[in-house]
Amino acid sequence: MKTVPLIVTDTVNNSYQCYKVMADEDMTEVDVIAAIKKVITEFCETEAGQLLGYK
Incomplete structure (x- = not known):
């Protein structure tokens, strides 16, 4: 099992969240x-x- 990082970028606020898949x-x-x-x-x-x- 490997963990693949998925970066979700918020271009409006110039920030990001990193999730692990x-x-x-x-x-x-x-x-x-x-x-x-x-x-x-x-x-x-x-x-x-x-x-x-988004919701």
Whole structure:
């Protein structure tokens, strides 16, 4: 199991959040995309995401 960093950049406030996506060597492309989607969804539900109008 490897941890892949996913950086979400807030260009309006010139800041970023770093999330970790767990990636297994036998994951398919679809699995990786689903994991990234989950992290982005979680970000959109945070206070920062809501302030940016993502929810």
